[in-house]
Amino acid sequence: MKSIKKYCASLAAAAAMTLGVAGPAMADVFSIEFHSDGPLISGSQTIDMISGTLFATATFDTAGMAAGHVKLTLDVSSNLDAGQFVALWYFSLKAGKQVSNVAYMAADSTAPSVDLVNDVGFALDSYKADGVGGMFDLFFQYNGPVNNNIPPGLHAVYDLTCIGCSASDFDAESISSHNPPKADGGFLGAVHVQGLPQGKSVWLGGGTCDPAVEDCGPPVIEFCDEFPTDPACIALPEPGSLAIIGTGLLGMALARRRRNKWI
Structure with a gap:
């Protein structure tokens, strides 16, 4: 699956290593972006936005964090319409890695002063997304729609205790919820967006497209691929x-x- 992977390295630390001078551990950043026409996991209705509109981002970052800690920022875009909110966020980790604790961080003025989350879970392959989403290792639940969710244009920041983890260790996909495996899983994160027209909601996978650098519209089906005998x-x-x-x-x-x- 094509995915959005943004890695940033500390140039100062790299220069120090090149010169043989001891410096702080190199930080890295990994982001998962959720777009209005991302891969459909479950639900019959997509977000009513311009194709490719970014509406949520999850960013894992080790900059400024102590060893064994990763900062997670759940960012809800102001592109969401009134009454729409991200109710559930799901993530996975690479094999051998596991979050052991989650603590809220009121990082700045664009984050709510108190944690609005209703439930948090962190256990390996324990949280099933709807439809074909598969099993994830980490989830956040917001009940919404008023005062119990991350408001559009704001974000929530968490300190994840994860011994030996880097931000890029969250570059992992869900696994099948069946044994033996079936055609589910394989998603780089998942979100459940509620508050859509007629009381509907949708589950979407993340990390498929960056509208700043590519066309995030629906896939173009060539005529001859659809009608090869014409x-x-x-x-x-x-x-x-x-x-x-x-x-x-x-x-x-x-x-x-x-x-x-x-x-």
Whole structure:
């Protein structure tokens, strides 16, 4: 699955290492972006926005954090319409890694002063997203829609205790919820967006497209891929091939003419 992977390294730390000078541990950043037309996990209705609109981001960051701690920022875009909110966030970790504690951080003025989350869970392969989402290792639940969710344009920041973890260790996909595995899982994060028209909601996977650098609209289906037997889609011989065929036919005609002349 194509995914959005943003890694940032500390140049100062890299320079110190190059020069052989001791410096702080190198920090890294990993982000998962959720777009209005991201991969549909469950639900029949997509977000009513312009195609490719970014509406939520989860960013894992080790900058300024003590060893064994990763900062997670859940950012809800102001692009969400009134009454729409992200109710559930799901994430996975690479094999051998596990979060052991989650603590709220009121990082700045754009984060609520108190934690608005209703429930948090962190256990390996224990949290099932709806539909074909599969099993995840970490989840956050907000009941919403008023005073119990991250308001649009704001974010919530958490301190994840994860011994030996880097931000990039959250670059992991969900696994199948079946044994033996079936066609579910394989998602780089998942969110459940509620408050859609007619009381509907939708589950979307993350990390599929960055509208700043590529077209995030629906996939373009080529006509000939959809209708391969259409006459317009049947491959025609190259001009060189036509010339060879024409020369062969002319030679056959001349040979037959000579043969008829001597009979």
